[in-house]
Amino acid sequence: MPSSPTVPPPPTLGMQIDAVIASLESISTPQLYGTVIAISLAFSFYLLNSGGGSSSPALQMMTNDTKEQQDADADSLRKPARAAATSSSSSSESSSEDRPEPRWHILRFTNYVAALGFLVSVLQFASNASAYLNDSNSLLQFLTVWSLFVVYFVGFFGISFVELDDFVDGAQISSSVARQRAQQPPPPQQSQTMPVAASQAKTPGRKSHKTDGSDSPPIKVVNVHPPATSAPVCSDPKSFKKPSAASIPPNLKELPNSEIASLVLQDKIKDHQLEKLLDPHRAVQVRRLKFDARLSALGNGGALDELPHRHDLEYKRVLGANCEIVVGYVPIPVGMAGPVTLNGESVYIPMATTEGCLVASTNRGCKAISQGSGASSTILKDGITRAPCVRLPSAKEAAEVALWIETPENFATLKEAFESTTSFGKLLSARPTVAGKNVYVRLRCFSGDAMGMNMISKGSLAVIECLRRTFPALSLVALSGNMCTDKKAAAMNWIEGRGKSVVIEATIPADVVRSTLKTSVTAIVEANLNKNLIGSAMAGTVGGFNAHAANNVTAVFLATGQDPAQNVESSNCITLMEETPEGDLWMSCTMPSIEVGTVGGGTGLPAQAACLRAIGAKGGGENPGDNARRLAHVVAAATMAGELSLMAALASNSLVAAHMAHNRKPASK
Numbered sequence: 208m209p210s211s212p213t214v215p216p217p218p219t220l221g222m223q224i225d226a227v228i229a230s231l232e233s234i235s236t237p238q239l240y241g242t243v244i245a246i247s248l249a250f251s252f253y254l255l256n257s258g259g260g261s262s263s264p265a266l267q268m269m270t271n272d273t274k275e276q277q278d279a280d281a282d283s284l285r286k287p288a289r290a291a292a293t294s295s296s297s298s299s300e301s302s303s304e305d306r307p308e309p310r311w312h313i314l315r316f317t318n319y320v321a322a323l324g325f326l327v328s329v330l331q332f333a334s335n336a337s338a339y340l341n342d343s344n345s346l347l348q349f350l351t352v353w354s355l356f357v358v359y360f361v362g363f364f365g366i367s368f369v370e371l372d373d374f375v376d377g378a379q380i381s382s383s384v385a386r387q388r389a390q391q392p393p394p395p396q397q398s399q400t401m402p403v404a405a406s407q408a409k410t411p412g413r414k415s416h417k418t419d420g421s422d423s424p425p426i427k428v429v430n431v432h433p434p435a436t437s438a439p440v441c442s443d444p445k446s447f448k449k450p451s452a453a454s455i456p457p458n459l460k461e462l463p464n465s466e467i468a469s470l471v472l473q474d475k476i477k478d479h480q481l482e483k484l485l486d487p488h489r490a491v492q493v494r495r496l497k498f499d500a501r502l503s504a505l506g507n508g509g510a511l512d513e514l515p516h517r518h519d520l521e522y523k524r525v526l527g528a529n530c531e532i533v534v535g536y537v538p539i540p541v542g543m544a545g546p547v548t549l550n551g552e553s554v555y556i557p558m559a560t561t562e563g564c565l566v567a568s569t570n571r572g573c574k575a576i577s578q579g580s581g582a583s584s585t586i587l588k589d590g591i592t593r594a595p596c597v598r599l600p601s602a603k604e605a606a607e608v609a610l611w612i613e614t615p616e617n618f619a620t621l622k623e624a625f626e627s628t629t630s631f632g633k634l635l636s637a638r639p640t641v642a643g644k645n646v647y648v649r650l651r652c653f654s655g656d657a658m659g660m661n662m663i664s665k666g667s668l669a670v671i672e673c674l675r676r677t678f679p680a681l682s683l684v685a686l687s688g689n690m691c692t693d694k695k696a697a698a699m700n701w702i703e704g705r706g707k708s709v710v711i712e713a714t715i716p717a718d719v720v721r722s723t724l725k726t727s728v729t730a731i732v733e734a735n736l737n738k739n740l741i742g743s744a745m746a747g748t749v750g751g752f753n754a755h756a757a758n759n760v761t762a763v764f765l766a767t768g769q770d771p772a773q774n775v776e777s778s779n780c781i782t783l784m785e786e787t788p789e790g791d792l793w794m795s796c797t798m799p800s801i802e803v804g805t806v807g808g809g810t811g812l813p814a815q816a817a818c819l820r821a822i823g824a825k826g827g828g829e830n831p832g833d834n835a836r837r838l839a840h841v842v843a844a845a846t847m848a849g850e851l852s853l854m855a856a857l858a859s860n861s862l863v864a865a866h867m868a869h870n871r872k873p874a875s876k
Contacts, residue, residue, distance in 0.1 A: 317359075325356045459484055468496035479567075491516050498543055498555065498821075505553060507823050514541065514817035524812055541766055541818065542566030547573035548581030549844045556845045557818035558762035565758055565849070568856070572848030575723045575855075579715035579791075582847060584840040588708035589832065590635045590651040591659035591802065593667045596688025597646050597674065597681050605646045608678055609639035612648060624673040625666040631655035631831050632662045637670070640690060647690040648674075649699075655831035658706070658770065658804030660693070692776065700776045701750040706802035707839035711847050712795040720792050724855035728792045734858040735784040735794075750779030753796070754857070759849040760801075763842050767822070768815030769803055776800045777842070782850045796847045803842060805834040 332339055332349050339345045454475050456462065467485070470476045471493065478497070481490035495511050502510050515538075525533055539559045544566050546553040556573070558566050576582050599605040611617050618637055625634040633653040640647045650670060652663050664686060671683050692699050699705075717728050724731070735754075743752045757778035764771050777800060784794045805824050809815050819825040819834075822841050828834035 321356060321359050325353070328352055328356075455484065464489070464493050464496055467493045468500065471497045472500060501546070502555065502821055505555075505823065507821055510820035511817055513813040513820075515814050521813060529809060529812065539765060541814075543821070544569040544845065544848065545573045546577065547844050547848060548577040549840060550584055551581065553577075554823075554841060554844065555821055556763065556841055556848075557766040557821050558759070558845065559765035559818075560758075560762040562758065562762075565762060568852040569759060569845060569849045571723065571855075572850070572852035573844075575715050575719050575851060576713045576844075576848055578719045578723060580713050582711055582713045582844050584709060584711040584843050586707050586709055586836055586839060588704045588799075589653060589836065590704075590706075591654050591663050592649055592651045592691050592703075592705050593660070593663040593686070594647045594649040594688045594690035594692075595667050595671055595686050596684040596690075597648065597671065598684050599644050599646065599678070600680050602641070602643050604678070604680065605641050605644050608646050608674065608681065609641050611677065612637050612639045612674075621670050621673055624669045625650070625652065628666045628669050629662050631657070632659070632666055634666065634670075645684065645688075647688045649690050649703075653832065654804070654835075656805045656827045656833070656835040657807045658773075658802055658835075661807070694770075694772045694775050696749050696775055698749050700800040701779050702799075705776055705800040707836060708799040709801055709839050709843040710795060710797045711840070711843040712793065713847065713851075714787065715792040715794070715851070717790045717792070720855070724852070724859075725861065726855045726859040728786050728790060730858040731792065731854050732784045732786050735782060735854050738854075738857065739782050750776075750781075750799075752781040753778075753846075754782065754850050754853045756780035756782075756796070756798070756846045756850065759845040760842055763845050764803075766815065766818040767803075767805075767824075767838065768809030768812055768819070770808065773802045777802050780846060780850075782847075782854075784854070794847065794851060796843060796850060798843055798846065801839045801842050803835055803838045805838055 328349065339349065455470075459467065459476075467476070467481075471478055471481070476484065478494065481493055484490075485493065495514075495516065499508060499511055502508060539561060541557055541559045542565075543555050543557055545555040547556065548554075556569070558569065560566065597608070599608060612621065621637055622634040626632060631654065634650060635653055636649075636651045638649045638651075640649065648670070650663060650667055652659065652666060654662050667686060671681075675681050687693065689695070690697075690699060691705070715724075720726060720728050720731065739752050739754055757774055760778045761771060761774040763769075764774055764777070777798070779800050780796050780798045782794065782796050784792060787793050804810065805819055806827055810819060810825075816825055819838070822838060824834040824837045824841070826834065828837070
């Protein structure tokens with residue numbers, strides 16, 4: 208019986224790999240590299256241009272989730288006069304919207320394969336490195352494989368780390384909203400009509416400054432915060448999402464300012480894009496419409512009407528009140544940070560500054576605070592101080608004066624003399640300090656909504672006259688003996704306080720620290736400890752246990768008509784940060800000497816009054832002192848937001864990069 212032919216065993220995987228390598232050895236180097244380049248180009252073309260309906264699942268989910276809302280929002284902006292133009296352009300828009308999406312999700316898989324393959328090749332080479340180094344063919348094979356990995360890593364590996372939101376923005380920016388406008392009616396409960404000059408009905412007689420040359424129709428305001436107090440948004444999942452992707456009409460510059468402002472209000476256009484999409488002057492006009500709508504929802508509509516954005520200053524208001532020998536004025540840009548949730552209310556913070564990134568950084572801090580618990584602020588003390596220096600013939604007589612003042616019955620006599628000079632001022636305390644023949648009487652008084660320096664100075668003279676009746680040898684050396692202490696760094700203000708003593712706190716969830724502040728709770732707490740506490744202690748600072756409180760204090764002071772020189776003591780601040788048992792970030796700012804007022808001084812100038820009106824603190828409050836205390840809360844909130852954002856930048860080592868990217872431009876010619 209003839210034997211059956213022997214069937215050879217099937218080749219193993221190792222034999223197949225050896226055969227492939229052997230076949231590669233027969234290919235010349237130019238042919239091999241040409242083949243590799245051709246395959247890479249084909250893969251790139253397939254990856255980037257053949258998406259169609261197989262786009263990333265995450266991207267597809269985001270697109271589906273937001274499409275219905277985008278259709279409704281876009282339709283709310285439609286004007287009847289533009290319906291025909293919308294219909295005629297639908298075909299060209301359709302082709303733009305139907306473009307295939309790149310298959311970015313493929314890279315997530317190929318990244319793992321490439322990384323694993325590279326690791327295997329390195330381990331294989333390391334297992335017998337001496338033999339491979341002496342074998343030119345094997346060494347060439349390894350170098351060829353590694354060069355392919357390098358090409359891949361350089362060309363594709365980093366793409367998988369780009370956020371899909373950026374691709375959503377880019378894809379939708381390149382398309383038009385016109386076709387969406389004709390498809391779906393707007394939900395009536397999501398929008399409310401708000402006139403541009405809503406404040407004119409509330410404040411008859413106020414001079415109105417139009418933001419453009421034409422009569423602006425009402426703005427459609429969508430999803431603005433309620434006009435009453437607002438709860439912290441930490442419980443709202445939408446507060447952690449990025450704004451809905453922008454969808455910019457191709458004829459944007461032809462639209463009226465009011466309609467562009469509506470697009471900004473609906474996050475169809477990002478606020479910071481306005482200067483690029485329009486011209487800088489028109490961007491300011493549109494942004495004013497946007498903030499007027501937002502402030503109207505808080506009951507402060509029209510607050511910006513008297514904030515100049517053209518060359519305008521009423522010099523008659525300056526005469527005899529603010530400046531002498533006037534030759535002009537220096538315009539300072541005013542930015543608006545917020546909203547920040549402060550004591551249960553949404554508040555916007557006007558800031559006048561020439562330092563790039565300051566408003567943007569403070570705005571990021573406001574966002575993080577509002578995404579957390581919101582800011583809770585408390586005023587511990589409220590009293591402005593003045594410390595006259597009086598002199599006696601001997602140190603014994605000086606001591607007798609000090610002891611006399613400290614007697615409660617005698618203080619009541621001084622209080623009566625002081626309060627006879629003012630309607631609102633109330634003398635709260637008189638603290639004498641003896642230095643030889645000198646007595647420094649530190650008077651502290653409640654000054655209502657005024658900052659109070661003129662009020663307390665006039666009352667101090669009455670106190671001195673009262674003392675002279677009892678101590679005829681007493682002489683006044685100086686109405687201010689520098690123990691007040693005004694416009695100078697002093698431990699007295701740091702310990703005893705001056706003006707409004709405020710403590711403010713907030714808790715920011717760990718995921719907000721990661722997503723919004725781009726750092727970790729542990730890193731920012733450690734940075735705060737070593738910089739603001741240990742570093743400031745080593746420097747011997749007085750009240751300087753903070754990152755840059757003076758930045759935010761001064762910016763708000765300039766915007767609201769405060770005395771900018773008083774930022775010295777008003778910037779006294781200690782910033783504390785801790786990690787909670789739940790892993791979140793708790794922080795506080797304690798500021799013992801914020802000196803502010805909402806009447807008198809620079810608060811009467813139109814621009815500064817407009818900024819106070821935006822805060823909701825213009826003029827005297829319903830109860831004396833209410834508006835000045837509200838302004839002090841806002842100063843503290845701005846300071847804490849600025850501290851939070853800057854410390855996050857320092858903790859993540861992104862401070863210099865941010866300033867180089869956003870605060871540098873070519874010199875003007």
